[in-house]
Amino acid sequence: MQKILRRVATAERVAAKRKKAKDLKFYKKEKKESVGQSRQQLGMVREDFERAKRAIRDDWALGPLAPRNDVGEWDSAHGTVHEARFRGQGGLSLAMRNRRCQWAGGAYNLNIAVGDRVVLLDGPDKGRIGLIREIDPMRAEVVVADLNKSNIRIAQELRPEGDEKTAALNIELPIPISSIRLVHPMKDPTTGVTKDVIINQLVHGSKLHDRVSGKKAWKRVVPGLNVNIPWPRKGEDSTRDTKADTLRIDVEAKTFVPTLLRPPMPETVIDELRGRYSRFRTRHEPEYIARLEAEAQAKKDRAKLMESMRTPLQELHRAERANNKKKGKPRLTVEMLEKIGEVIAKNRERTLNAAGVSGAGRASTSGSGGGLPPAPQVGGEGVVPPTIIEPTSQETAPPSPSA
Structure with missing residues (x-):
């Protein structure tokens, strides 16, 4: 039993070691790809800055003779952002995500949701309030509706057919969670007036974890004030029945x-x-x-x-x-049997003659004990198989009663 337990423990250690090595390899591969994509995007940002500064210098120095920048792949899209820079690829490390989400309770227990009203702290729309439309937990970024917009270039192969004029698209760019703050209406206890308040810190409280389903639920609380901020209500289902749909009453009928x-x-x-x-x-x-x-x-x-x-x-x-x-199966007659016996006797006599055994020799050999004669060499090519000598009828006759 102890031997079995040692083998099981050894197998578990080997499996854990292999899993750890596999996870480490996968993590390094993802990190390498993420770092490469980040470097590529940073390189594109530097190229855009250099191109913009060069265009300003050419306009100042050459004036009307300055080279045009709105030709080729940037036709009708000069000054826009490259489509590869629209959204970062890959994910950030847990430390960076926690740093971005520090005011909102951390990356694991994020205290903001789609539909919350937030205010922007950075960018051209600084100080404006909007609703969160999308959250990217792997990069700790959010998309605020109608805020932080920019012109994104559309490549030639991505443009709709027959629409060559649409070279850029004005859409919202993601913004880090650290650059926003939650806005919630609160009542002033002294004046009794309800105003929008910027909440700079949120923590989670009354956390519940269902082990069966794996779902987690908690309340978001403003520390120091012990005020619960309700979660945004989910919008009603906007789907409507059409003529092609089967009504529920018809299905259940x-x-x-x-x-x-x-x-x-x-x-x-x-x-x-x-x-x-x-x-x-x-x-x-x-x-x-x-x-x-x-x-x-x-x-x-x-x-x-x-x-x-x-x-x-x-x-x-x-x-x-x-x-x-x-006719059916053939049957042997008496004449056929006699003929077969004659052929067998001739073949047997021929075999004995070839072995050099005479009739007298056969009788003496059988009388001395019924042994087999020595097998002589025939022509020096091989040994003739010995032949068993059958006793005669006189030798096999039973003794008389007088004997």
Whole structure:
């Protein structure tokens, strides 16, 4: 038993070691890709800055003779952001995400949700309030509706067909969570006036964890004031019934009642559940039965046609086989048996003569003990197998009663 336990422990350690190495390899690969994409985006930002500064210098120094920047791939899109810079690829480390989400309770227990009213602390829309439309937890970024907009270039292959004028699109860019703060209306206890308040810190309280489903729920609280900030209400389902939809009342209506006069399931349903021409079915369509009968008759006709196409030699052999079959199995007559005995005796005598054994020698050998004579060499090529000498009728006769 101890040996089995040691083997189990060793296997568990080896499996844990392999899993750790695999996770480390996957983490390094993801980190390498993320770092490469970040460097690529930073390089594109530097190129955009250099291009903008060069354009300003050319406009100042050359004036009307300055080279144009709105040609080629940047046709009608000069001054826009490259589509590769629209949104960062990959994810950030846990430390960076916690740093960005520090005021909102951390990356794991984020105390903001879609539909919250927030105020921007950075960017051209600093001080404006908007609703959160999207949250990216892997990069700790949010998209605020109608705020932090910018012109994004659309590549030639991404533009809609027939619309060559739309070279840029004005959309919202993601903004880090550290650059926003929650806005919630609160009542002033002294004046009794309700005003929008910027909340700079949120913590979670009354946390619940369902181990069965894995769901977590908690309340977001303003520290120091012990004020619970309610979560935003989820919008109602905006789906509507159309003419092509089946209403729920029609789906739940009971339209089939089985009786004793018909089977409990229509044949059309059986055709849907099983193959219409399945060989496991007990009921088949008349067309299917007629088709099978036609196929069987065609096979018979083909066999008859093959019989009619036999050659004369094949006909002769067929007739001979039929006659032999009618005669039945052959039986040996007395004459046949005598002939067979003669042939066997001749063959045996020929074998003894080839071995050099005479009749007298056979009698003396059998009388001395029934042993076998030595097998002489025949022609020096091989050894003739010994022959068993059978006793004569006199030797095998039973003794007389007087003896």
